[in-house]
Amino acid sequence: MxxxxxxxxxxxxxxxxxxxxxxxxxxxxxxxxxxxxxxxxxxxxxxxxxxxxxxxxxxxxxxxxxxxxxxxxxxxxxxxxxxxxxxxxxxxxxxxxxxxxxxxxxxxxxxISNDFATPGALEHCLFLDSPEQARSSWLQISSLLRSGHQRAINIVGAGATGLELAAELAKVNAGLEPNPHAAKLKINLIEATDRVLPNSPLKMSHQAQLMLEKYNINVMLNTRIASVEQQGMTTSDGLTISADIQFWAAGIKxxxxxxxxxxxxxxxxxxxxxxxxxxxxxxxxxxxxxxxxxxxxxxxxxxxxxxxxxxxxxxxxxxxxxxxxRGKQLTPFIYKDGGMVVAIGHNFAISTMMNDKLILKGRVIRRLYDTIFRLHQKTVSGVLTMSRLIIAKRLKCIFQPN
Structure with missing residues (x-):
């Protein structure tokens, strides 16, 4: 045994x-x-x-x-x-x-996210490293959305996590525009390098940047954060970027x-x-x-x-x-990269394939992003359960009130 x-x-x-x-x-x-x-x-x-x-x-x-x-x-x-x-x-x-x-x-x-020992980051930033942190973040964002007036959110790190978070918040903000009591969000996406998705092909970064600008997200490139305070961040150039809520999504360890x-x-x-x-x-x-x-x-x-x-x-x-x-020898793990898919809102995604030689984008690629999650469900629960969840999701989208 x-x-x-x-x-x-x-x-x-x-x-x-x-x-x-x-x-x-x-x-x-x-x-x-x-x-x-x-x-x-x-x-x-x-x-x-x-x-x-x-x-x-x-x-x-x-x-x-x-x-x-x-x-x-x-x-x-x-x-x-x-x-x-x-x-x-x-x-x-x-x-x-x-x-x-x-x-x-x-x-x-x-x-978890790597704060690179930035002063104040742990004390004044939200992180998305665990379900508990994600749920806690929503409680704060929900309160902010209900507070009215112009509000600001800083997100440090324009990798996949930071980019997807910025786009998702932008879509939520756009959906609340008809509500006169909802806050209007200014979303600052802050990146230390010269492009978003810095570890992806240049063309993919360019397409992602265009979509972020379409969502009215303020993308700040070549901007390194030197310290974080309760109501904002200070860059290495001495610029202060004020915000009501701040996220740190840069680097991992x-x-x-x-x-x-x-x-x-x-x-x-x-x-x-x-x-x-x-x-x-x-x-x-x-x-x-x-x-x-x-x-x-x-x-x-x-x-x-x-x-x-x-x-x-x-x-x-x-x-x-x-x-x-059962008495056999361990076998080596050989990894072959299948590309990457980054979701930008609910109706758009960008993907790399064929060793980063092919860049695809659009609504169909967003469905591919969802398929990756469904394949995970298939592995853990089987084809039947996965299929039932897909059907239930479709029906819920059709019949639930807006």
Whole structure:
């Protein structure tokens, strides 16, 4: 009998738990450790913050889902690893400390925004690194929208998260224009480099910039934030950018508490160092995947921090770990980039394909963005459940009042 403990119920962790739970022998155990009660797909956190997320159809309860898919949900947060005892140290919601034994441990906690030690950023900015933070952000934005007058929102970082958040808030703002009591938002999207989506092809950045300007978003390029105050930000040039609410969505790193946890090797971004098999460099019984892991691909190339990379690593490790439990050898994870899709509002998206040689845009590509989420649902819940959710979503859009 083997016990696999998976820490983190994000896209990668949940997919791994679901596949393993349905495929391992009945005498084996799969335990998913996460402090939340429900799963939210991280690429849609910006929708939660903007109040456009469908909580009824697009969330998943770990407890009931685990019962149907062969794993058990343990509500709690990892705080340490006792490697010699093969125990995970967990903080429970009531504040008590517990220990969870494991034979194989998989860490898939994702990453958080990197504030680059900017003074005041942690104290005065909102982050979208967890469902709790996204929900808290919506409470503040909802209050702001109801306050009337001209209001401003600063968003630092014009990568996918910052761009999607800015576009979603702009659409909400436009939808409230007929309401005389609603606030009018000025959205400042602040980027330290010379273009939005700085890690994407130039043509993709250009198309994204055009759409942001169409949504009346104030894009501020080559603008580096030196400090953050309660009611605004100060740039390295001494400019003050005032705002009622401020978001930080620039850069990523693994949480500080993960660095060298249990004596494991990590890098300067707090990511756990693993082999190409996804096993940690210092312990063959501990694995890591997703944005919290530094996964090599040979010749100094690392797997990029993308949702699709985490999903594919989860599917790979599910097969490889199942084989290991049956006496086979682990297999290396080989990542092939399938491009990227960035949503700009509900009716437009931009995508790269064919090794960034082809740039596509428009309403059809926005449907492709939704399809990626549906494929995630298919992996964790099956084709039948995914199909029922799609039908329910369509019917809800048709019959619910505006």
């Amino acid at each position: 083997s016990r696999v403990v998976i820490v983190g119920g994000g896209a990668a962790g949940l997919e791994l738990a679901s596949i393993l739970g349905r495929s391992v022998n009945c005498q084996d155990e799969v335990i998913l450790v996460d402090g939340e009660t429900h799963h939210y797909w991280k690429p849609r956190f910006h929708e939660i913050a903007a109040g456009t997320f469908d909580n009824d159809l697009d969330t998943l309860c770990y407890f009931s889902h685990g019962a149907k898919n062969g794993y058990m949900h343990y509500q709690g947060w990892m705080t340490d690893i006792k490697r010699e005892e093969k125990q995970l140290v967990v903080s429970k919601p009531n504040g008590e400390t517990d220990f969870v034994n494991y034979d194989y441990l998989v860490i898939a906690i994702g990453a 693994a949480p500080n508490w993960l660095k060298n946890i249990g004596g494991l090797e990590s890098n300067s971004f707090n990511q756990l160092m693993v082999q190409q098999t996804l096993a940690s460099t210092l312990d063959p019984n501990i694995f890591a995947l997703g944005d919290c892991a530094a996964i090599p691909q040979g010749e100094g190339v690392m797997v990029p921090p993308k949702a699709q990379a985490a999903n594919r690593a989860a599917v790979h490790l599910a097969k490889s770990l199942t084989g290991l439990m």
